[in-house]
Amino acid sequence: MAKKLINGNYAAAYGAKLARAEVIAAYPITPQTAIVEQVADFVASGEMKARYVCVESEHSAMAACIAAASAGARTFTATSSQGLLLMHELLHWATGARTPVVMVNVNRAVAPPWSVWADQTDSIAQRDTGWMQFYSESTQEELDTVIMSYKISESPDIMLPSFTTEDAFFLSHTYEPVEIPAQELVDGFLPPFRPEIRLDVDKPRGFGSLSMPHQWYMELRYLIAEAMDRSRKRILEVEKEWKELTGRSYGGLLDEYRTEDADVVLVNAGTAASTIREVIDKLRKEGKKVGLARIRSFRPFPTEEIRALGKHVHTIGVMDRSYTFGDGGAFFTEVKGALYSMKDRPAVKGYVVGVGGRDITMKTVEKLYDNLFKIKSGGLDSEKEWIDLKRPEVA
Amino acid sequence: MSKPIKSYKDLPLAPITYEDTREAFKTGSWRTFKPLVDNSKCKKCWICWKFCPDMSIRILDDGSGIEFDYDHCKGCGICATECPAKCITMVTED
Numbered sequence: 001m002a003k004k005l006i007n008g009n010y011a012a013a014y015g016a017k018l019a020r021a022e023v024i025a026a027y028p029i030t031p032q033t034a035i036v037e038q039v040a041d042f043v044a045s046g047e048m049k050a051r052y053v054c055v056e057s058e059h060s061a062m063a064a065c066i067a068a069a070s071a072g073a074r075t076f077t078a079t080s081s082q083g084l085l086l087m088h089e090l091l092h093w094a095t096g097a098r099t100p101v102v103m104v105n106v107n108r109a110v111a112p113p114w115s116v117w118a119d120q121t122d123s124i125a126q127r128d129t130g131w132m133q134f135y136s137e138s139t140q141e142e143l144d145t146v147i148m149s150y151k152i153s154e155s156p157d158i159m160l161p162s163f164t165t166e167d168a169f170f171l172s173h174t175y176e177p178v179e180i181p182a183q184e185l186v187d188g189f190l191p192p193f194r195p196e197i198r199l200d201v202d203k204p205r206g207f208g209s210l211s212m213p214h215q216w217y218m219e220l221r222y223l224i225a226e227a228m229d230r231s232r233k234r235i236l237e238v239e240k241e242w243k244e245l246t247g248r249s250y251g252g253l254l255d256e257y258r259t260e261d262a263d264v265v266l267v268n269a270g271t272a273a274s275t276i277r278e279v280i281d282k283l284r285k286e287g288k289k290v291g292l293a294r295i296r297s298f299r300p301f302p303t304e305e306i307r308a309l310g311k312h313v314h315t316i317g318v319m320d321r322s323y324t325f326g327d328g329g330a331f332f333t334e335v336k337g338a339l340y341s342m343k344d345r346p347a348v349k350g351y352v353v354g355v356g357g358r359d360i361t362m363k364t365v366e367k368l369y370d371n372l373f374k375i376k377s378g379g380l381d382s383e384k385e386w387i388d389l390k391r392p393e394v395a
Numbered sequence: 396m397s398k399p400i401k402s403y404k405d406l407p408l409a410p411i412t413y414e415d416t417r418e419a420f421k422t423g424s425w426r427t428f429k430p431l432v433d434n435s436k437c438k439k440c441w442i443c444w445k446f447c448p449d450m451s452i453r454i455l456d457d458g459s460g461i462e463f464d465y466d467h468c469k470g471c472g473i474c475a476t477e478c479p480a481k482c483i484t485m486v487t488e489d
Contacts, residue, residue, distance in 0.1 A: 098409040159408055197409050206416035207409070219403035220410055 002180050008171035011139045011178055012078060012104040012164070013038035015146025017048045018186040019102070021076035022193075025053040025064035027083060030116050031172045032106040035078040058083035062090035062101070069099035070207065072198040074150065077101070080168070081108035081122045088126065094161040095130030095224060097208060100153035100193075103163040104146065106172045107270065107321070109356045117357020118167040120270065121322040124298075124330045130224055132162035132231060133298040135269040139176040141250050142166055144242060147181070151190050151238045158227050158234055159195070167321075168357065170271040185245055232300045253302035255294040258284065259309060262291030264372035267306075267335055268319040269295040272353070272360040279365040290369050295331060306338040314346045315376040317368055321354040328384050347375055350384035364388055417467060422449070426470035428485040434460025436482035443474035443483060 006014070012035045016024070024043065026036035042048035051068075055061045058079050065075040079087060084105050094101050109119035123133055134149065136142040142164060149162045166172045199207065211217040236252050243249035255273075258280055259265055266276055273294040283290045293309055293316075295302060310316070318336075320329025327333060332350030339345050351368055354360040364387060375381060400406060412419055437460040444452045444461060451468035452461050475483040 096410065197407060197411055204416075205414065206412035206419075209410055209412055209416065211410065216400070216403075216406055216410070219406055222403050223406060223408070 003177050004180055005175050006139065006178050007034070007173050007175045008136070008139045008142045008166040009034035009106070009173065010038050011143035012146055012166065013042065014178075014180055015104075015143045016076040016102075017042050018181060018183060019076070019147050019150045019190055020074065020187075020192075021048075021050055021102075022073040023051050023053065023065065023068035023075045024077065025055050025061040025068070025075070026077045027055055027058050027061050027079070029058070029080045029083040031108060031168045032078045032080040032083070032104070034172070035104055035106075039076065058086045059090060062087040062094065065101045065103075066090060066094050066097060066099045069094075069101050069195075070097060070199050072193065072195055074154075074193040075099075075101050076103070078104040078106070080106040081110055081116075084122045084126065085110065088129070091126055091129035091131055091161070093208075096220070098159040098197075098224075099161060100150075100159055100195075101161040102146065102149045102153055103161070104142075105163045105165045106168050107165050108168040115356045116168060118170055118271070118354065119321055119356050120165070120167075123163070123165050124322045124324070126163075127299065127330065130160060130228065131299065132160060132228070132235075134162065134164045135294075135296055135298060136164055136166055136171060137250075137255075137271055137273045137294060139171065139174065140178045140248065142171065143178055143180070144246070144248055145250070147186055147190060148238050148242055150193075152231060152234050154193050154195075155234050156196065158231050160224070160227055160231065165270070167271040179246070179248075181246060189241065189245055228300050232302075232304075235297060235300075250296055251294065252305070253295075253297040253300065254305035254309070255296050256309070257292040257294070259291035259293060259313060261289055262313055263289040264315045264317070264369060264376055265291040265293055265309065265313045266317045266319060266365070266368060266372070267293045267295060267331060269298060269331060270321060272319065272321070272365075275360055275362055276365050279362050279369065282362075283366070283369060288369065288373070290372075298331075301334055301338065303338045306335055307342060310339045310342055310346045314344075315372050316346050316348045317351055317372045318348060319351045319353050319360075319368070321360075323352050323355065332384060347380050349375060349380060349382070352384065352386045353388065358388060421466045423464075423466045423468055426465075426468060426488050428470040428472055429465070429488045430463055430468065430470065430472065430474055430483050430485055432461055432463070433482045433484075436480050437461065438480045440479065442477050442479065446473050446477045448473065
């Protein structure tokens with residue numbers, strides 16, 4: 001296996017190439033463009049045997065991927081921010097049509113004001129589309145997760161679309177040494193896509209037909225719900241298999257670091273986890289028992305894993321690099337929701353951090369752990385807090 | 396239908412029909428206006444056949460004109476509008 005110095009975007013492109021994606025439909029947008037440029041290079045040079053469709057918008061990119069997947073092709077696209085939002089209608093369609101499209105979204109802030117920097121509002125806003133959502137921390141994880149996504153999405157008892165995410169620039173443009181798996185290894189891991197139902201001129205059927213309220217709409221939605229619930233187990237199985245082949249795995253749905261004896265734990269998704277690990281190692285040397293639980297899969301949500309954590313950790317801080325106006329951060333409210341049915345619920349505080357790409361530094365993280373220790377001894381000071389916000393009293 | 400659907404367990408994975416939709420659904424009952432053709436005036440340009448959005452116009456085997464598939468024609472009237480020979484007329488359905 002060869003190691004290359006590449007960034008998250010190239011890692012995603014290598015993932016699509018190694019997975020042998022057959023149809024790529026894409027529209028460029030910063031900071032994602034390098035992904036589809038690199039895939040275009042692979043196709044142009046003949047390294048990748050695929051049909052590359054240049055479309056006029058992200059909406060069309062997703063429509064083309066759904067159509068190609070309906071015909072039985074393995075598809076790939078990538079987008080970010082406004083582009084993902086423009087796809088929104090068709091994201092629902094991909095799920096309803098049970099087309100296992102695989103995509104990479106680079107998490108970028110939503111305008112206005114214009115910002116191309118890291119913020120997870122774009123993907124959080126796709127929560128109810130029925131797509132599986134995986135958040136990567138490293139370049140290697142991004143490559144591996146793209147390949148694993150195909151296997152999970154295309155499982156005959158799942159057949160749901162999925163996207164992996166990269167925090168803008170922190171992951172999309174940061175170079176790290178990445179092990180590029182051999183093609184034969186990936187071929188052995190990921191069989192060709194052969195869906196049971198596909199567009200076939202010799203066997204015409206109506207696709208996406210109408211369903212009256214007394215007919216099957218509700219039941220078809222229930223089938224999606226069941227498949228998404230099954231995907232929890234499938235994600236773990238696929239990751240186990242990947243580990244056996246490559247030695248690499250990433251903690252399943254909830255990636256925990258030094259939580260086993262922790263007094264306080266931060267929950268986070270995305271690249272800030274690397275900074276948090278550094279802080280944990282530092283604070284542990286000072287005798288402070290701190291830990292991290294990284295949400296790797298937001299959909300399906302790691303409900304059981306969060307409950308297991310809540311059994312032995314009684315003070316939890318949840319970091320959101322996004323905000324749901326009128327409520328709170330999505331990770332915060334969902335973590336609380338998962339814990340609610342427990343008899344002895346932990347104290348949970350929501351931290352809004354890094355919005356619009358504001359740096360989440362070690363100092364920021366230390367401040368959060370300090371706050372969590374105060375909560376542990378003195379109870380919750382507030383339900384949620386915007387961190388590193390320029391407030392009048394400190395300006 | 397290949398098997399009766401009684402619960403979600405009997406459904407196909409995706410919202411598809413088990414057979415050719417045209418066989419399952421006779422949409423001609425939606426019609427308010429019905430097209431009639433006078434084949435003696437037909438110029439055999441087949442513009443009506445090209446424009447029909449429901450593939451409900453059939454060219455007669457001997458090429459002498461057209462006939463309508465009234466099981467599926469919804470009576471949109473595109474054929475009557477497009478016909479350069481004005482040999483198709485729309486009449487109110489009885």
